Amino acid sequence: MANPAILTVDDDPAVSRAVARDIRRRYGDRYRVVRADSAETALDALRELKLRGEQVAVLIADYRMPQMNGIEFLEAAMDLFPAARRVLLTAYADTDAAINAINVVDLDHYLLKPWHPPEEKLYPVLDSLLEAWLATAEAPDNDLRVVGHRWSAPSFAVRDFLARNLVPFRWLLADEAEGSRLLAAAGASANDVPLVVTADGKSLVQPSEAELAAHVGLTTTPAADFYDLVVVGAGPAGLGAAVYGASEGLRTVLIERRATGGQAGQSSRIENYLGFPDGVSGAQLTDRARRQALRFGAELLSAREVVALEDAGSARMLRFADGSTVAAHTVVLATGVSYRMLTAPGLAELTGRGCFYGSAATEAPNCSGQDVYIVGGANSAGQAAVHFSRYARRVHLLIRGADLTRSMSSYLIEQIARIDTIEIHPCTEVVGGAGAEHLEELTLRDARSNQTRSVEASWLFVFIGAEPRTDWLDDAVARDPRGFVLTGPDLTRGGRRPPGWTLPRDPYHLESSMPGVFAAGDVRADSVKRVASAVGEGAMAVSLVHRYLEAQ
Structure with missing residues (x-):
């Protein structure tokens, strides 16, 4: 955590160095001294500090500066750090201006140049101001911050994405003081929301989910071009497949379009899942499964949309929306279902x-x-x-x-x-x-x-109905009239094998009409729509993946 800052600004290099030197000598072990040679440079530094969530304890500005004098600078700085104590450096001839500044910018003190010796003329003043600032200072804010409007759909989408991916953040309204200050620091307006400010001070204006994921520590790019197993969808079935696949030595990558957990991850309380007699929230269950899969060595790609599945001979290739691809020996489809939209007018x-x-x-x-x-x-x-x-x-x-x-x-x-x-x-x-x-x-x-x-x-x-997310599959695998993936016995009813099936055996129980591609969980036709059964099917699919690989 960076120390609070004391910022000094003076266009005279000699004076600027002198005041920074004297302050650093006394306070350098507890405060970071930031020196600027113009009001604009100082404001840029303050904006950067604001975006990084750091604190500013004292602002010291020379009165006579070109383009923007010290009083004008302090007035602008108040919009970013209203709690910072304000000091004006003046010559004797400017004392009237300094006195008037007490009413204009709520000036805390003015210092006459030269201030030597600092032990008598500088340090007692700063000691008093720093003591007053410490008594009212808020804790530094190094969380991810989201600025938006209360009833903004894009603002909600960003908050929902972060919450479902278990990324902690602080929500600020654009028309409230702190939200307005962050917008000003980022050079944005209330029309530019949502604004996301990362912990390291990076500002993202109206970010896409992929851009947001890349800046909050979520992985978006596969580490390799080829895997033993690609799992599409990080709901209970996909997480189950990733845990069992990675734990059994398969090079496994789990791809999620939006957020881990699927519909189960949104559940406030699951009380009938085996092993949790007091119930467990969907977020907690999802987080445990995600950490378990990562511990076994599975990769997790977030905010990546798969748009096509292709048969590439002995491999199966998945194409992303940006045109890039990833290939594997086998694929588990675990994309789950989504809630149907209400068709009522106006909604x-x-x-x-x-x-x-x-x-x-x-x-x-x-x-x-x-x-x-x-x-x-x-x-x-x-x-x-x-x-x-x-x-x-x-x-x-x-x-x-x-x-x-x-x-x-x-x-x-x-x-x-x-x-x-x-x-x-x-x-x-x-x-x-x-x-x-x-x-x-x-x-x-x-x-x-x-x-x-x-x-x-x-x-x-x-919360009505369930529609499978399978439009992207087109004719790659057989689906029922509602879009659910057909597997195993459903493909061989009447003694017939699915069109294009060239293997001498029938499809395995969870295997689709494309050999080596399996379906698990809610996306599979006639599956039991329960969290436990989805996890079980994810594990079962991995056992069938092993059988498929051994036969190759």
């Missing part, structure tokens, strides 16, 4: 601005004291309802069926029944949404009476 343009798909954990504290609407009747929706009930005034669970018994685990139904602030609305669907800057109103329809009603709402979280 598409409000996505990320009050309408969210999945459990947006970063938004829960913002719902404090307000009503939250959740659409869905399966476990994910139930877990979200329980989680949001800790913050919201009331949670409205909207389900299309008559009750929850058909699609939700009984332990979760019982838990919801014990929470007074959760209200279940059976046979109810969202048929419309409206709002200017953000969601303000929902239109609900009761399927029993066919009556509609409007409710005030700022928060809508959707």
Whole structure:
């Protein structure tokens, strides 16, 4: 952690060196002395310090400087470091200006040049100012910082990406003091959000996920061109395959388009997973699995989108969106599923601005004291309802069926029944949404009476259905009409092998219509949509990978 700074600025080189020398002699063991020869140079230094999250204790500026005098400089510096103590260096003839500056920039002190001996004329003044600053100084801010607007979809996307990838950050509103100061330091405006400031002071204006990943320590480039096993998708099935593949000596790379954990990683609480009697959050489970895979030597690539799978003879090649490729002997497809979008009028343009798909954990504290609407009747929706009930005034669970018994685990139904602030609305669907800057109103329809009603709402979280992320596969592997990957027995029904299959054996149980390419978890046709079964299929796929490799 860098020491707090004392910044001096004077356009006279001799005076500048002298004041820096005297300050460094007394305070150099506790403070970093930053010297500038012009107001503009000093402001540039302050902007860099601000972006790096460092502190400035005292600003010492000469009054007579070209382009920008000391008072003007201190006024500009206040926008970046309002808590820093301010000192003006003046000649005797400028004392009136210094006295007037007390009202203009809230000047703490002015020093007459020369200040010798410093033991009598400089150090007592600085001792007093530093003591006052230390009494009110905030802790240095070296976290990743995100500046944005409350109802900005791009701002939410950045926060959600960081949160789901377990990257700690501090959220600042662009129209609040600290957010405005960071925007000014980065040379950006409120229209340029989201602004991301990294721990080392790098400012990223409206970054892409790939750019963001590269600057927060996530790996985006494979270390090799060829692997034994490529796993596409870092949900429970993909993480399971990566752990077992790497632990058994396979050169393994795990590729994730957005964030590790998939839908399970968004779950606030998983209570029916083996080995966790008190439950575990999706983020905790994901983090443990990720660290386990890395410990065994698997590579994890983040924010990389795979757009094609190709048969390259004895190898299988995956093509990324940027045109680069990676190849392997075998592939495990574990891309999971995504929540279906609500087609109700008015909601598409409000996505990320009050309408969210999945459990947006970063938004829960913002719902404090307000009503939250959740659409869905399966476990994910139930877990979200329980989680949001800790913050919201009331949670409205909207389900299309008559009750929850058909699609939700009984332990979760019982838990919801014990929470007074959760209200279940059976046979109810969202048929419309409206709002200017953000969601303000929902239109609900009761399927029993066919009556509609409007409710005030700022928060809508959707957990409906499951759509596989397989469009990128095209005709590379066989899929069912809904897009789920067909494997094993589903490919050989009626005694026929899949078209193009040239091996003398039938496809293995989790093997797709392309030999050496396996599917595991929710993306596989007729799979059991549970975290434990997905992890099991990921492990099982690796055992079949070994069998495939041994036969080559």
